[in-house]
Each structure stands twice: as C-alpha cells, then as structure tokens.
Amino acid sequence: MLDERYLSVQDVMRMLNELLEVEYPQVLFTGEISQLTVAQSGHIYFTVKDAKAQVSCALWAGVARSSKCRPKVGMTVKCRGRPSLYGQTGRFQIIVNQIVEDGEGELQRRFIELKEKLEREGLFAVERKRALPFLPRGIGIVTSRTGAVIHDIMVKLRERFPSVPVYLSDTRVQGEGVAREIAGAIKRAESSGYVDVIIVARGGGSLEDLWQFNEEDVVRAVFACSKPVISGVGHEVDVTLCDLVADVRAPTPTAAAEMVVPQRTELVQRVNDFERRLIDIDKWFQPLVQIVDDSSARLQSRFKGVCQEYRLRVHAATSSLAKIQPRTVLELLRLKLGGFERELRVMVQRRCLNLEQVTSVCQARLIQSFGLDDLTLMGRMAQTLHDRLERAITRRFEVKNQALGNLSGRLEAISPKAVLKRGYGLVSKGGEYISSSKGVWEGDSITITMRDGVLTAEVNDCHQMEGQGND
C-alpha cells in the first residue's frame, strides 16, 4: 500500500475531464426536457431524460440567445454538446452548444414547404428522369475530397470497372451556405466536358448534416444539369430533395458507384462469346478456301502440261522442217506449214474447250458439295487462269510464226530459183536434172531451164575435164 499514490479530488476531476475531452469531445442526443431553470445570468440549466436515464445539461446565455429554440419542460429536443464534470458540485453535465426542437422542427417544416413547391414546378416528375449511360466515358463526382465517400466510391469503381476516368469536383458537403458551393461543383463537373454522368454524394449524418442537399440551389443545379445525375446522399433512410430531383437515387454513395458502371468481367465474358462465334465462322470458311486452293492448283498443273505439249510439238515441227532438203519444192513446204498451223489452231481450240469443260465440272462439283450459289471467288480465279493460258498460247504462236517466217526467208535464199536469177541454168535430160557431163552423148537432146524460160538444145560435142566428174 506504500507505493500507491493518492490524488487530490481536484486532480481526479481534472483527469476525468481531460479523459472526457479526448474521448468524447462532442455527443449528440435526444430526449425530453424534464426540469428547467433559467438563472439570473441567463444561463439555462435543464435535465433531459428518456424512459431509462436522465442527464443534466447547461445552456450558456450566449448560446441560448442565438438559438431559435426556446426550451421548455416537456419539449422533445435534439442536443449537441460537450460532456464535463463540474468540480465544485461534482456533477456530471453536458454543456449544450446546439439545441433544436425535434419532430415538426424548423428544418422539417422548411423541407416540406420546399418539397411541395418544387413538386408543383415538376422538378421531381418521373417523366423527366433520364437513363444512365451503359458505359460512361467519364464520371464526375461531386463530393468532398477529404471524406471517406470519395475513397469508398473509388474502391467500388476499381472493383467493377477500373478503366473509366473519374473526375472529382471538390466541394464542402456540410455547413451553412454550402449549398451554393455544391451547385457550383455540379456545374463545374457538367461543363468540364469529360463526364457522361455525375454522382452527387455525401456520407450519412443527421438531418442537419445533410441539410445542404435539401437547399433550393442544389436541387435546381441538379435539375438544370445536362448530364444524368445519381444522388447518393446519406443512408437509405435519409431522403433529401437532391435524391428526389436526381435521375437516379442511390441508397448510399457506394451503391451509386455500383450503378454507374457495369461489371467489367461480365462484359469481357460477352465479348469473348462473340469472339468465339467469329472464330467458328473462320473455321467454317477453311474447307472452302482449301477446295478453292486445290482446284486452282489442279487447273494450273493441267495448263502447264498442255503448254508443254504444244512446246514439244512446235519444237518437233521446227526440227523436221530443218531436215527438209532445200531441193524440195517450196510449195510443199508452205503446204506443210499451213497444215501445221491449222492443226495447232484446232488442237488449241480443242484443248481450250476441254479445259472449259473441266473447269465447269470442277465448279459444278464445288457447288454441289457446298450448296453455295455463289462461288464467285473461285470463278474469278479460274477465269484469270484461263485468260493467262490464252495469252500464253497466243504469244507462243507469234514467236513460232516469226521463226517460221525466218526459216522461209532462209529457204528462199537457197532455193534453185535464186541461183537461176544469178544467170545459171538448170540442165535436165529425159525429165531428170543432171549435174554431171557423164552419161550425156553427142546428139542427145537436153533441156536448159533459165530464170525466165526453157531452152531445148542438142549436144554437139562432149568434153570431160581431167580430174573432175569422178566424184
């Protein structure tokens, strides 16, 4: 017991007062006034009670004078005050700094009056409520930057749809004359041009705390706003005029955040579903594309084969022409060449016809296997290949014709007629051309073909030159 310290009563009272000051700087309470004394000084001492307890209160003269409420016994009041211990009497009391009559109090009366007035003007009409955008490109939030409300809203928005930009239009949300500030914040959010929807929000509180949201300035600003407005003021039980005029009323600020954006994951699901259906369509295309590719490859290889065949034929014709003796009559050559040309033309025409048939058979099979009326894509491809074949063959002809022309020129140059032009004569005996004096005797009749005519002559003499003619 020696170690224990004993405080003076004064110290105990001071210590308890300090404790009260720190822990309960202010209390709000409601009850009925049961006793009341007005002191000479003007201070008012009274007791507030309910069914189970009572508390002593002091209302200083200054506060009493500035208050609209005139407390009297039996009145139900709402008080705000500071708990304290009064040292001189050891009494616990609450120093009241705000007192209002409950029930049909001043605020209630004003609320009802303003509500009726604005209702008559049609501000709360259901017909003018606008739908919220499905996914806003920007969200404006009218609230205090320091409160828990903006934090709660941001948490909810990030949970639901984090990529929508959020713009805070900072304003105080409580206190005399703040309504104009709130109205200004609504206009600022609206005119920023960034937002598709506006949330007006405030956390829970007493009727008085929320009162600014019942002021005409706020109600008219919401009404005039060109963007849809969600009101999330107080708790679900608190209904403000701001709630009534807004396009949508949310029971709480967090609920407002839930209403303003869709759940991202749900939308991702929907987009994924559509994408899967699109990919299915792609799969459906694939066999078709495959068939078109195959057909085109088959057509191409066929055309290649045909071209190769023609090339060989023309080549063969050229080499057999080269083998033909220059002595062979030019007419025969021309005749043969003409025949080749005709044959080639007929062949090409026949081949083309054949290929057209093949193409149409392929087309018919494609149409049959797919039941599609329109295979324009494949048709176009086949047409292109057909055109290319025709061009290639035409070009090939031109080249060969030219080659044949050259060949004819060369043949002309070595033709016997050309030799005759130079003054030589062709000698024939008995209808056969001769190139030797052997076998020709005196008195034989020979024919000499000249450039421009035929001479018939008789051999007068016959000499054979030494070393010649024995070849």
Added chain:
Amino acid sequence: MTISLESIMNGEVGIEQIQELRFEEALELLESVVSSVESGNLPLDQSIGAYEKGTELVGHLRALLSKAEEKLRVLGEDA
C-alpha cells in the same frame, strides 16, 4: 455517331470509325454482324468482309474493357 449494319456489310466502314463507337453501340453491331454471318445467307466475299469487321469490333471492345486503372483527377476551380 452510329454505324448501320448495311454500311459494315458493304465495306464502307473504316477502323477509325469503329474506334469511335461507344461500348454498347459496338457490342450491338458485333452481335448483328456475327448473327448475319452465322445465318449463312451472305455471299462469300461479304462474309469474309464481315468477319474482318467483326474482328475489329472485338479489338475495340477489348480496348474499352482494358484493366488499366484510371487515376482520380480533380477538376480545377476554373476548369
């Protein structure tokens, strides 16, 4: 700005126009495109064109659904 299904099918819509669409518009359009291609009544080349536009719409919707977190911006007094 809205885009009709016809203009999509006729290949008159560029990717820039698609990227300006609001989410719900793009989603609605995607639904019509997918349904009409699935119906099988379109000619082949229109189907392919519609498939391409469908893919672009999916890309735009994906961008709108990005997980990127936006910061809170405070509107200035005179903003």
